[in-house]
Amino acid sequence: xxxxxxxxxxxxxxxxxxxxxxxxxxxxxxxxxxxxxxxxxxxxxxxxxxxxxxxxxxxxxxxxxxxxxxxxxxxxxxxxxxxxxxxxxxxxxxxxxxxxxxxxxxxxxxxxxxxxxxxxxxxxxxxxxxxxxxxxxxxxxxxxxxxxxxxxxxxxxxxxxxxxxxxxxxxxxxxxxxxxxxxxxxxxxxxxxxxxxxxxxxxxxxxxxxxxxxxxxxxxxxxxxxxxxxxxxxxxxxxxxxxxxxxxxxxxxxxxxxxxxxxxxxxxxxxxxxxxxxxxxxxxxxxxxxxxxxxxxxxxxxxxxxxxxxxxxxxxxxxxxxxxxxxxxxxxxxxxxxxxxxxxxxxxxxxxxxxxxxxxxxxxxxxxxxxxxxxxxxxxxxxxxxxxxxxxxxxxxxxxxxxxxxxxxxx
Amino acid sequence: xxxxxxxxxxxxxxxxxxxxxxxxxxxxxxxxxxxxxxxxxxxxxxxxxxxxxxxxxxxxxxxxxxxxxxxxxxxxxxxxxxxxxxxxxxxxxxxxxxxxxxxxxxxxxxxxxxxxxxxxxxxxxxxxxxxxxxxxxxxxxxxxxxxxxxxxxxxxxxxxxxxxxxxxxxxxxxxxxxxxxxxxxxxxxxxxxxxxxxxxxxxxxxxxxxxxxxxxxxxxxxxxxxxxxxxxxxxxxxxxxxxxxx
Amino acid sequence: xxxxxxxxxxxxxxxxxxxxxxxxxxxxxxxxxxxxxxxxxxxxxxxxxxxxxxxxxxxxxxxxxxxxxxxxxxxxxxxxxxxxxxxxxxxxxxxxxxxxxxxxxxxxxxxxxxxxxxxxxxxxxxxxxxxxxxxxxxxxxxxxxxxxxxxxxxxxxxxxxxxxxxxxxxxxxxxxxxxxxxxxxxxxxxxxxxxxxxxxxxxxxxxxxxxxxxxxxxxxxxxxxxxxxxxxx
Numbered sequence: 031x032x033x034x035x036x037x038x039x040x041x042x043x044x045x046x047x048x049x050x051x052x053x054x055x056x057x058x059x060x061x062x063x064x065x066x067x068x069x070x071x072x073x074x075x076x077x078x079x080x081x082x083x084x085x086x087x088x089x090x091x092x093x094x095x096x097x098x099x100x101x102x103x104x105x106x107x108x109x110x111x112x113x114x115x116x117x118x119x120x121x122x123x124x125x126x127x128x129x130x131x132x133x134x135x136x137x138x139x140x141x142x143x144x145x146x147x148x149x150x151x152x153x154x155x156x157x158x159x160x161x162x163x164x165x166x167x168x169x170x171x172x173x174x175x176x177x178x179x180x181x182x183x184x185x186x187x188x189x190x191x192x193x194x195x196x197x198x199x200x201x202x203x204x205x206x207x208x209x210x211x212x213x214x215x216x217x218x219x220x221x222x223x224x225x226x227x228x229x230x231x232x233x234x235x236x237x238x239x240x241x242x243x244x245x246x247x248x249x250x251x252x253x254x255x256x257x258x259x260x261x262x263x264x265x266x267x268x269x270x271x272x273x274x275x276x277x278x279x280x281x282x283x284x285x286x287x288x289x290x291x292x293x294x295x296x297x298x299x300x301x302x303x304x305x306x307x308x309x310x311x312x313x314x315x316x317x318x319x320x321x322x323x324x325x326x327x328x329x330x331x332x333x334x335x336x337x338x339x340x341x342x343x344x345x346x347x348x349x350x351x352x353x354x355x356x357x358x359x360x361x362x363x364x365x366x367x368x369x370x371x372x373x374x375x376x377x378x379x380x381x382x383x384x385x386x387x388x389x390x391x392x393x394x395x396x397x398x399x400x401x402x403x404x405x406x407x408x409x410x411x412x413x414x415x416x417x418x419x420x421x422x423x424x425x426x427x428x429x430x431x432x433x434x435x436x437x438x439x440x441x
Numbered sequence: 442x443x444x445x446x447x448x449x450x451x452x453x454x455x456x457x458x459x460x461x462x463x464x465x466x467x468x469x470x471x472x473x474x475x476x477x478x479x480x481x482x483x484x485x486x487x488x489x490x491x492x493x494x495x496x497x498x499x500x501x502x503x504x505x506x507x508x509x510x511x512x513x514x515x516x517x518x519x520x521x522x523x524x525x526x527x528x529x530x531x532x533x534x535x536x537x538x539x540x541x542x543x544x545x546x547x548x549x550x551x552x553x554x555x556x557x558x559x560x561x562x563x564x565x566x567x568x569x570x571x572x573x574x575x576x577x578x579x580x581x582x583x584x585x586x587x588x589x590x591x592x593x594x595x596x597x598x599x600x601x602x603x604x605x606x607x608x609x610x611x612x613x614x615x616x617x618x619x620x621x622x623x624x625x626x627x628x629x630x631x632x633x634x635x636x637x638x639x640x641x642x643x644x645x646x647x648x649x650x651x652x653x654x655x656x657x658x659x660x661x662x663x664x665x666x667x668x669x670x671x672x673x674x675x676x677x678x679x680x681x682x683x684x685x686x687x
Numbered sequence: 688x689x690x691x692x693x694x695x696x697x698x699x700x701x702x703x704x705x706x707x708x709x710x711x712x713x714x715x716x717x718x719x720x721x722x723x724x725x726x727x728x729x730x731x732x733x734x735x736x737x738x739x740x741x742x743x744x745x746x747x748x749x750x751x752x753x754x755x756x757x758x759x760x761x762x763x764x765x766x767x768x769x770x771x772x773x774x775x776x777x778x779x780x781x782x783x784x785x786x787x788x789x790x791x792x793x794x795x796x797x798x799x800x801x802x803x804x805x806x807x808x809x810x811x812x813x814x815x816x817x818x819x820x821x822x823x824x825x826x827x828x829x830x831x832x833x834x835x836x837x838x839x840x841x842x843x844x845x846x847x848x849x850x851x852x853x854x855x856x857x858x859x860x861x862x863x864x865x866x867x868x869x870x871x872x873x874x875x876x877x878x879x880x881x882x883x884x885x886x887x888x889x890x891x892x893x894x895x896x897x898x899x900x901x902x903x904x905x906x907x908x909x910x911x912x913x914x915x916x917x918x919x920x
Contacts, residue, residue: 032794033787033789033790036789036790037789040788040789092495092496092653130546130548132546132547135547137546137547137548192543192544192546194538194540194543194546198495201500202518202523202524202527202540204527204538204540204542204543204546205542205543206542206543206544237523328787328788331781331785331787332787333770334744334746334773334779334781335773335774335779335798335799335802335846336770336771336772336773336774336775336777336799336802337770337774337802338767338770338771339766339767339770341802433746434741434746434747437781
């Protein structure tokens with residue numbers, strides 16, 4: 031080992047280059063993990079805070095049904111089960127109906143979302159987004175609309191809106207409801223399409239006193255997407271207890287676009303890691319091979335003196351191991367250090383198209399970073415393995431030298 | 442939009458006339474013309490009972506329908522009681538819904554494209570008429586009558602890839618099969634319980650079944666053809682008068 | 688000297704084959720070396736003396752014939768077995784580049800003991816002892832590039848004998864040294880031979896060394912031309 035260290039110190043520039051070849055991919059991968067962890071966590075929090083919850087209970091969808099969610103005629107049996115489960119932190123009933131919204135002769139296709147305002151208020155920030163009028167109340171009839179829809183239908187607070195149900199199971203339901211508030215949706219599509227009402231108003235449109243389309247749940251002990259096992263365990267427990275007419279769906283299943291995004295994210299990370307690791311490995315092979323070539327006579331001498339070939343290989347691999355360990359260490363330190371520094375300053379605020387895009391995805395446009403121990407180990411471990419595998423070829427070449435030929439080698 | 446309305450509009454579109462393909466063979470065209478003449482009149486009135494069976498559940502409606510030419514149609518809902526005196530009004534390209542509780546709502550053209558008729562075609566297809574100018578027609582003889590094949594023009598704005606119609610030798614429709622663009626069967630309409638009304642034969646029962654086993658059964662009671670109807674009848678005020686009277 | 692030969696060659700032949708031609712370096716050499724001998728093989732350039740040395744040291748394989756080292760036929764050994772044989776039975780002094788540049792004088796000397804698996808304390812002790820005997824212990828912590836060529840060769844000799852091999856093979860050990868250093872080195876090796884009974888076999892054309900050996904084998908064109916046992920000075 032002493033000789034290995036001294037060999038590395040003999041040609042410092044080359045040793046540093048080899049070290050960087052290991053350090054940079056590790057550092058890069060840690061940063062990428064840091065970024066994607068943050069993105070996924072943001073997506074998770076945005077989606078699950080109210081929109082999807084951690085999971086939902088819905089009616090089983092009959093084959094050939096359209097885009098409308100099937101109605102649960104009376105969810106009280108499911109609600110009774112949920113009330114007894116300690117794993118459930120919070121749940122609420124929701125009724126989503128496709129509808130036509132009409133003001134005078136102006137009509138738009140919308141989705142009416144019936145909620146229990148007092149239940150969603152603690153977790154949803156909808157009440158904070160009101161720009162005019164009031165938020166919903168279970169005590170009072172009325173709907174709130176997005177700014178975009180208000181503009182399209184030329185309506186304001188106090189105007190009446192006629193809603194005609196377009197749900198196949200709630201045909202010909204029609205109600206008139208006052209606009210009690212207008213909200214800012216952050217996303218124009220939401221502002222054009224979603225009308226919120228209390229559950230009672232939505233049920234009037236559905237012409238049912240008990241109808242629902244989903245029960246939205248949040249679970250105890252779930253902090254992020256890494257707690258998938260907790261969610262799955264609860265989902266399994268629910269499935270075992272609920273009648274067959276219900277289906278339990280997790281947050282990712284409810285957001286196929288996000289799921290698709292995450293499905294792309296991991297392979298992208300893998301591809302980038304492979305590219306960086308590959309380049310790093312090439313540098314390791316190259317520099318170690320050069321080192322072996324420069325020491326051909328020395329290796330010839332060692333073999334002449336009676337060293338085994340395995341020992342010669344071990345000598346080269348020991349050098350590679352030292353430089354790899356150093357590169358891994360500094361790569362980890364640098365990667366984690368950068369993350370800590372960024373977080374100490376509250377993250378990196380984004381701007382322009384990137385910020386707009388992140389808002390569309392429900393992510394706050396500030397670049398945060400977080401990393402798990404497992405991801406650090408994976409980054410350092412994977413690159414270390416790759417580097418040692420790359421070192422094997424020059425080590426093997428060294429061991430195959432013929433002693434006398436090697437000793438006669440002229441550099 | 443409701444399956445009730447769409448089924449009725451299927452009915453109205455079928456009786457509101459069929460535009461013929463520009464380059465169909467004369468014999469096929471002639472057959473299609475005769476089918477239309479047998480099926481349609483200048484005006485119509487009838488009571489239509491609808492049973493919509495979805496996933497084993499049956500919902501029943503009763504409608505009263507008036508049509509005048511190809512532009513005017515009025516559908517009044519009689520049953521269930523909760524929907525009494527609600528209905529639809531077609532004025533050319535415009536479609537209105539009326540409810541005594543909320544008044545009239547003009548339906549946007551985008552709503553016509555929604556496939557909400559559980560066991561039937563979309564509203565848009567129905568309001569334009571399934572058997573429109575957009576198809577080429579071919580005919581073959583069968584043991585009991587004729588077999589027509591309708592293929593849409595390449596740039597036709599229709600969702601079907603093909604229609605197949607079996608008709609009797611006296612030009613009464615027996616069966617109408619709808620196919621999608623990939624050639625997959627979408628749904629089938631079977632016509633039965635033929636009666637004689639004046640000088641025409643008319644199938645009073647139509648059963649439409651889709652690939653998932655959902656069905657709509659339509660029974661037409663007391664059909665009247667070529668009766669005298671006032672065009673002024675076809676307006677929202679007609680609904681309002683019913684609403685006030687109920 | 689014992690009667691049983693330490694090393695014995697049996698009709699040893701070596702031909703170097705290239706694409707263009709075959710060059711016979713040894714054409715059937717039969718020699719016996721005994722324990723305690725201080726023997727040189729000499730001859731004009733191209734006579735095959737270095738080839739003979741390399742074959743004796745198991746650094747190369749003969750084209751025909753065999754070499755018996757303390758009764759073991761080297762032709763029966765694999766490369767790894769030959770390496771082990773070199774490690775335990777043979778010490779080497781080469782013409783140049785004898786030392787590992789990143790190891791100190793002491794570490795270079797102890798290197799063979801390390802390869803043999805001797806524990807660190809023991810090998811340091813033995814290395815220091817031999818360096819002391821050869822008068823170069825003061826350079827123990829120096830790196831090779833800090834000492835003269837003569838001192839480097841002394842270290843090479845120290846390393847060659849510290850493992851107590853059966854024989855020390857030296858290939859032109861004085862070729863790169865001036866007269867004074869050459870004489871010192873020769874005296875050193877002679878002392879090891881007489882005091883410790885170390886067996887030496889040289890390939891050399893250095894007359895100063897040839898005058899000191901007690902047996903001289905002369906090779907001409909790959910064959911033994913003469914084998915002269917004499918009293919060395």
